[in-house]
Amino acid sequence: MRRYSAFAIAREAARFHSGWDRAWRSPTPRSAYDAIIVGAGGHGLATAYYLGKNHGLTNVAVIEKGWLGGGNTGRNTTIIRSNYLQDPSAAIYEKARSLYETLSQDLNYNIMFSPRGVMMLAQTQHEVRGYQRTAHANALQGVTTEFVGPKRVKELCPIINIDGPRYPVLGGLWQARAGTARHDAVAWGYARACSDMGMDIIQQCEVTGITREGGKVTGVETTKGAIGCKKLGVVVAGHSGVVANMAGFRLPIESVALQALVSEPIKPVMDIVVMANTVHGYMSQSDKGEMVIGGGADGYNNYTQRGSFQHVEETVRALIETFPMLSRLKMLRWWGGIVDMTGDRSPIISKTPVENMFINCGWGTGGFKAIPGSGWAMAELMATGGSPLAQEFSLGRFREGRFIDESVAAGVAH
Amino acid sequence: MLIFTCPYCGIAAEETELTPGGEAHLKRYGPGSSDDDFEEYLFLRPNAKGVHFERWRHSHGCGKWFLAARDTATLEVFGTYSAQTTEPPAEIVTAIRAKRPDWSPA
Amino acid sequence: MSSRLPQGGRLIDRSTRMAFTFNGTPMTGFRGDTLASALLANGQRLMGRSFKYHRPRGVVTSGAEEPNALVNLGRGDRLEPNQRATTTPLFDGLTARSQNHWPSLEYDIGEVNVALSRFLPAGFYYKTFIHPRVAWKHVFEPFIRQSAGLGKAPKKPDPDRYEHFYAHVDVVIAGAGMAGLQAALVAGRAGLNVLLCEQEGHAGGRLPVDGGMADADGWIEGTVAALAAMPNVTMRLNTQVSGVYDHGYVLAYERIADDAPGSDAPRHRLWRIRARHVIAATGALERPLSFAGNDKPGVMLASALRDYIVNYGVSAGDRTVIVTNNDDAYRTALAIKAAGLDVPCIVDARPEVTGDLPARARAAGIEVKTGMGIAEVRGRKGVTGVRLCRQAGSGVPVEEVACDAVAMSGGWSPVVHLWSHCGGKLTWDDAGAFFRPDHARPPTNQDGAGFVTCLGAADGALVTQDALSNADAMARQVVGALGVKPAAADLPETDSVAEAPLMPVWVMPHGAGPKKRAKMWLDFQNDVKVSDVQLAAQEGFESVEHTKRYTTLGMATDQGKLSNINGLAILAEARGAAIPDVGTTTFRPPYTPISMGAIAGEARGEIFQPLRRTPIHDWHAGRGAYWEPVGYWRRPYCFPQEDESHADAVAREIDATRNGVGLLDASTLGKIIVKGPDAGRFMDMLYTNMMSSLKPGRCRYGLMCNENGFLMDDGVVARLNDDTFLVHTTTGGADHVHAHMEDWLQCEWWDWQVFTANVTEAWAQIAVVGPKARTVLEKLGTGIDLSAEGLPFMAWAEGRIGGFDARVFRISFSGELSFEVAVPASQGLAFWEALMEAGGEFGITPYGTEALHVMRAEKGFIMIGDETDGTVIPQDLGLDWAISKKKDDYLGKRAHERSHMTDPERWKLVGLETVDGSVLPDGSYAIAEGENANGQRNTQGRVTSTYYSPTLGKGIAMGLVLNGPDRMGEVLTFNTTEVPERGGPPKTIEAQIVSPVFYDPEGEKQNV
Known part of the structure; x- marks a missing residue:
């Protein structure tokens, strides 16, 4: 693989960029691999990458029914933060955040991690107490956060109206080293690195069945033929239920549509990410200048990638209350993604009832920020049979009542 | 923006008048039931991509819960019916089969 | 040079001049001009700069698809970025500034990027700016952010208002060009309810410009008049159908007062439409x-x-x-x-x-x-x-x-956005070299039937005669499908000219080399060129979605209206594939960008969400209450007097209540009637404790769990009579608890005879609290025996107090002698005022939620939302006494049997008292030895409520602690986030485990 750099661009400029290689190969599947990952979104590709990088497992295929990175990886609002309340969540999201910090260098692909800071607004007394609790928890979890007063909120983000008539800003939970990254680049960067390690990324290949012998997985059937494997990792987000059904088990998951919106691009007005959970809206400004806005999820099962308008309306209302200058901006586009919600809204990284088959799903509305940590943990689980980061996220927790409930803090998980 | 006809009050109810309530026809398992059954009842869902039986409440209307058969991939509604049933009534099954000949109840 | 012609201009009125400025230069135009036509008339062809290379740009189009001529319109609080000059009607006093340049439109430093453009191909930023790591945040990203973006945002709140309209129609028609007008005639004559929306300020579309009908203006005028005469047809100009949602939900965006800033009218109006059918007569766009x-x-x-x-x-x-x-x-x-x-x-x-x-x-x-x-x-x-x-x-x-x-002109593409918003599929038309609707795969509605029809040019019929016939025939089909017989045909004569087929040309000249291809623009605004799409394909970004994202093709404010087909064709050629095999990107609403103000509508400021008020709300406001939002309610947090801090106010309110008498507006507490022969049985399922044994006239505190076992609400239940219970819930829980009851009654125990009614707002409820409570009520005069014997603790009675119809509940959340009195909501304010007057001599003091919280904490009472957080079960809170062992079943019982719920290591409720008397921080954790497998510090408990108790003169707290009740007297170390001034690790605080009941443990104060 040719390294990317300013020098490489200059060299190519002289010949009209005719010398750039494919970012990743597009091979036909071999008959068998040591491991197959189903799903070439961020989580699947990261799993493959760390299988190779951390565990030396490179005879790996990543199978994708559409195009890599074409699902939620490329549809989210790109927020990266780790200011979670519960220990298992804080551990995996902080792992992810710290990996994001050096990911551009690790992958030799600029994923534009921008540690611009995330502010979660407290707009009720209850939220103030909730975020103070999170700040205390974070202090012991090795996550650097700080509860700040309204004045500091206004300093960090001057366009916020802190004296709104209904929900004045009482403070905020500030994570300075949180931020955003370029979502597509995360998938593309991992894909390029996986391909470079000799892994096969097979796009336009849908898994239609999972072959088992004596309770063990032996391979998958696909629209490009049967492919054998010793280990199988399923990382397909909203379609996890469909794949689990193929292997004869069910998941505590329901798929719903979540929407996001962007405005027309404007000159920079906002340097940080702001989340306002009481009124329910969150926003950042992309490097392109668009205001990137997260909306609410529908409450009903949906596989269409289309949500309902009232969520757009509610979100925009909330944001105009918080940022009154928004009212005269124009909304450019809104879209939906299918998110997989578990019973406690926390993810699953787990063994399954089928031996050597592993599943990573249930990231709900908050998966992008976890990608490197999720891949790290899933790879460790697949390679060694256990991972401290994944331990608490097992499938068995629902039966035991051992939930990881993040909604208990004033915030919601995004 | 879904629309369902409420089987109680007969109104074509807007999604904003309704509250979704998840999968229908769950059998409740109470004290003394097995861990398997209880987990199944509370958490495990077929999450079908296709025909889905689900609960809705006409919360900003007549206040009644009702059930619906809907395709989660196309959002087509095959019918709505009383919440006081333990399985989809025959006419709903017929309506689904008319549109989805390959479908069979799970 | 562009200029005004000596004659012509069917839309302008040359007798009315309009003065405006562009970049500060005064100019004039005519009524009827757009900003773009007026600028051209003034010889101003340069209108903006492109996004990436800052290339000088003029207007390219005359409509909504304009990528270049975007301006900052207006000034001050009415400044609007990225307004299309092509769709901005000129008005007197308009001010516009061009965007994305420095120092000026003519001389833009950013234009240096043009010279560098060879070093800035598609996706260059993914390949560079990688080292050194810190440079991205501190150098590269700030630079990119400053040079990106287009217009400037206003700095102040928007002074204009916006509104929503609702419409239910048979057919909504997008576009009042020839096809849309004809469709409206067909549907209108058939008697259908029709809403015809036209994005421009005039009907007729391209017909008068393109010809094909001898008296086009006459036919348009006649048709508009005919439609206006039909009561079942509504036509709106300046109204764009923006989005089509599932099941026939349609959004339209009406621009009302863009050309009259400062007028009374709402600026924009959002139409929220339910239509049985959507007709997209949206025409075609030139490439x-x-x-x-x-x-x-x-x-x-x-x-x-x-x-x-x-x-x-x-x-x-x-x-x-x-x-x-x-x-x-x-x-x-x-x-x-x-x-x-x-x-x-x-x-x-x-x-x-x-x-x-x-x-x-x-x-x-x-x-x-x-x-x-x-x-x-x-x-x-x-x-x-x-x-x-x-x-x-x-x-x-x-x-x-x-x-x-x-x-x-590279040919035309039908505008198929509305067809595609809900998943309608497209088919490639070889002859016209465009995508048009695939009639076999329409977007489907709740019945599985197609509900969007494209007609005229939007269906690919580009020649006048074809478009007219197509529109008429398709409209007839729609009318028929809606169950109405269309009237006899009435088509105007056309004189359209036959057109020879076009020849698809995607690159000009066909054999152009790389140097030329790097100067052929596809996406004008985002500076995406033919060479960029080819580079994307070369690097493996083969999917149209990949190419779009890698090159930013079609992601500009025109959303690819101008560039997409050309881009797809280049991608197809680079991949050696056919265009239809490459496919298109997904069309998403809105068709063109719409203002956020319009989306939000009237719901702004005070009424941005519904506001629920108790009957006493205005009184509180008059007394300067500091509010705490609870759900949609606002409750007084405290009533600060002049110059008084909130903490001082709370201390004063507590002191007055504990030593005299206080008043709390408890009207927001949920009140739900549960009635019927099976009410007792139902109550036993709802609550963890036994409710069916409660006697009429008595009250009982109860806990409610969800089926997952977690504590969800608590409150006092009063039995009104044999078959009726009155359930009190928390303020935030009322609606949810009522819905929860209905869920179980309707969906599980539907054969049980129980009715419920949420009567929260029917009653005003006032807690009269403190040693003087009884005296004040008796002073008002009452037939109810309020004595300790007549109305003992946890009893209730009905009667008249001071001329008010009242129910009195002898319950206490403060540990004081306390009567909660409910009167009909309409009498609430009068009763409150009567109490204030009667209590004047005893120093009666209204108190807010914070005093309530502190007093309940002094008594060790739990608060839903503080001691509970959705993961806490009653057993954690020492509330085992409220969990019936006799009942076979209640909601949550099975869940409590799970291994994690019966785990002896669960943290349990205790009281906490700092060694130095200070107040523990909210949410602090008790530190334990060592770290877990993920390197996180181990913990053994946490603070759930913490206050300064003015009664006790020290900090008090409650918390959940590992084996807490067995560790009374032990001192734990709690963390803080406070870093010492001289640096080092954050401070910690020592606190002792004590009983959670800090005040009057024997209950002597309330049982008097």
């Missing part, structure tokens, strides 16, 4: 051609150029070269000629040109150069000429033609 320099000011779409001539009497230049691959562009040549200006030649890529329109052009003396293309556009900030070449070759110039404008 640019890809030749080197096609983005220079003066190069415009051929149709736009003739729009400016015919509609506004404005010419884009004196000498216009036409470049085309189809017959339609010849109309522009004829219009220019008719306006008395020069067309030095028509450059037609087709080897042979024989149609009627070319014949007319030739007859008008215009030279047609066949098989030719443009090799290069001359000029820097404006066209000065073109070099021509053979279309078939590599672009060696064969001649140069001087000109100051170029009209280009």
Whole structure:
């Protein structure tokens, strides 16, 4: 693989960029691999990458029914933060955040991690107490956060109206080293690195069945033929239920549509990410200048990638209350993604009832920020049979009542 | 923006008048039931991509819960019916089969 | 130079002049102009700068698809970024500024990017700015952010207002061009309820400009009049159908007062429509051609150029070269000629040109150069000429033609957005080289039937006669499908000219090399060129979604309206695939960007969410209550007096209550009636404790769990009579608890005879609390025996107090003698005032939620939302006494049997008292030895409530602690986030485990 750099661009400029290689190969599947990952979104590709990088497992295929990175990886609002309340969540999201910090260098692909800071607004007394609790928890979890007063909120983000008539800003939970990254680049960067390690990324290949012998997985059937494997990792987000059904088990998951919106691009007005959970809206400004806005999820099962308008309306209302200058901006586009919600809204990284088959799903509305940590943990689980980061996220927790409930803090998980 | 006809009050109810309530026809398992059954009842869902039986409440209307058969991939509604049933009534099954000949109840 | 023509302009009124400024320069135009036509009329062709390279740009289109001519409109708090000059009606006093340049539009430093453009190909930023790591945040990203973005945002709140309209119709028609008008006639005559929306300020669309009907204006006028006469047809101008949602939900965006800033009218209106059927008569958009320099000011779409001539009497230049691959562009040549200006030649890529329109052009003396293309556009900030070449070759110039404008036409694409928003599929039309709706795969509604119909040009019928017949036939189909028989046909005569087929031309000339391809723009605003799409394909970004994201093709504010098909064709060619196999990106609402203000509508400021008020709300407001939002309610947090801090106010309120009498407005607490023969049985399922044994006239505190076992609400239940219970819930829980009850009654125990009613707002409820509570009530005069014997603790009674109909509950959340008195809501304020007056001599003091919280904490009472957080079960809170062992079942019982719920290691409720008397921080954790497997510090408990107790003069707290109740007296270390001034690790606080009941443990104060 040719390294990317300013020098490489200059060299190519002289010949009209005719010398750039494919970012990743597009091979036909071999008959068998040591491991197959189903799903070439961020989580699947990261799993493959760390299988190779951390565990030396490179005879790996990543199978994708559409195009890599074409699902939620490329549809989210790109927020990266780790200011979670519960220990298992804080551990995996902080792992992810710290990996994001050096990911551009690790992958030799600029994923534009921008540690611009995330502010979660407290707009009720209850939220103030909730975020103070999170700040205390974070202090012991090795996550650097700080509860700040309204004045500091206004300093960090001057366009916020802190004296709104209904929900004045009482403070905020500030994570300075949180931020955003370029979502597509995360998938593309991992894909390029996986391909470079000799892994096969097979796009336009849908898994239609999972072959088992004596309770063990032996391979998958696909629209490009049967492919054998010793280990199988399923990382397909909203379609996890469909794949689990193929292997004869069910998941505590329901798929719903979540929407996001962007405005027309404007000159920079906002340097940080702001989340306002009481009124329910969150926003950042992309490097392109668009205001990137997260909306609410529908409450009903949906596989269409289309949500309902009232969520757009509610979100925009909330944001105009918080940022009154928004009212005269124009909304450019809104879209939906299918998110997989578990019973406690926390993810699953787990063994399954089928031996050597592993599943990573249930990231709900908050998966992008976890990608490197999720891949790290899933790879460790697949390679060694256990991972401290994944331990608490097992499938068995629902039966035991051992939930990881993040909604208990004033915030919601995004 | 879904629309369902409420089987109680007969109104074509807007999604904003309704509250979704998840999968229908769950059998409740109470004290003394097995861990398997209880987990199944509370958490495990077929999450079908296709025909889905689900609960809705006409919360900003007549206040009644009702059930619906809907395709989660196309959002087509095959019918709505009383919440006081333990399985989809025959006419709903017929309506689904008319549109989805390959479908069979799970 | 562009200029105003001496005559013509069907949309302008030359007798009314409008003054406006552009970049501070005063200019004038006419009523009826758009900002774009007025700027052209003033010779202002340079209107903006492109996004990436800051290239000088002029207007390219005459409509909503405009990528270049975006301005900052207005000033101050009415400043609006990215307003399209092409759709902005001119008004007197308009101020506009061009965007994305520094220091000026004419001289932009950013233009250096043009010189560097070879080093800035698609996705260059993914390949560089990688090292050093910190540079991205501190150097590269700030630089990119400053140079990106377009317009400037206003700094102040928006002074304008917006509103929503709701409509339920049979048919909504998007577009009142010829096809839309005809469809409206068909549907209107059939008696259907029709809403016809036109995005522009006038009906008729392209018909009067493009011709094809002898008296087009007459037919349009007549049709609009006929529709206006139909009571079942509504027509709205300046209203764009923006989005189609599932099940026939449609959004339309009406611009009402954009041209009248400061008027009373709402600025925009959002229509929220339910339609049985959506007709998209949205026409077609012309495509640019890809030749080197096609983005220079003066190069415009051929149709736009003739729009400016015919509609506004404005010419884009004196000498216009036409470049085309189809017959339609010849109309522009004829219009220019008719306006008395020069067309030095028509450059037609087709080897042979024989149609009627070319014949007319030739007859008008215009030279047609066949098989030719443009090799290069001359000029820097404006066209000065073109070099021509053979279309078939590599672009060696064969001649140069001087000109100051170029009209280009690469064919037309139907506007299929509304068809596609809900998943309608497209099919590739080889003859027209465009995607059109695939009638076999429409978007489907709740019945599984298609509910969107494209007609006329939007269905691919581009020639007038075809479009008219198509519109009529398709509209008849729609009417029929809605169960109505359409009236007899009534089609106007057309005189449309037959058009010869176009020749798809995606690159001009066909064999252009890399150098030329790097100067052929696809996406004008985002500066995506033919070479960029080819590079994406070369690097493996083969999917159309990959290419879009890698190059940003189609992601500009025009959302690819201008560029997408050309881009797809280049991608297909690079991949060696057919265009339909490459597919399109997904069309998403809105069709063009709509204001956030319109989306939010009236719900702003105080009424941004519903506001629930108790009957005493205004009294609280009058006393300067500091509010705490709880759900949609606002409750007084405290009533600070002049110069009093909130903490001081709370202390004063507590002191007054504990030593005299206090009043709390408890009206927000949920009140739900549960009634029926099976009410007792139902209550036993709802609550963990036994409720069926409660006697009428008595109250009982109860806990409610969800089926997952977690504590969800608590409150006092009063039994009103044998078959009736009154359930009190928390303020935030009322609606949820009521819904929870109905869920179980309707969906599980539907054979049980129970009714519920949420009567929260029917009653005002006032807690009269403190040693003097009884005295105050008795002073008001009452027939109810309020004595300790007559109305003992946890009893209730009904009667009259001071002339009010009242229910009195002898319950206490403060540990004081306390009566909660409920009166009908209408009497609530009067009763409150009567109490205030009667209590005056005892120093009666209204108190807020914070005093309530502190007093309950002093007594060790739990608070839902503080001690509970959705993961806490009653057993954690020492509330085992409220969990019936006798009952076989209650909601949550099975869940409590799970292994994690019975785990002896669960943290349990205790009281906490700091060693130094200080107040523990909210949410602090008790630190334990060591770290877990993920390197996180172990913990053994946490603070759930913590307050300064003015009663006890020290900090008190409650918390959940590992084996807490067995560790009374033990001292734990709690963390803080406070870092010592001299640095080092954050401070910690020592606190002792104590009983959670800090005040009056024997209950002597309340049982008097």
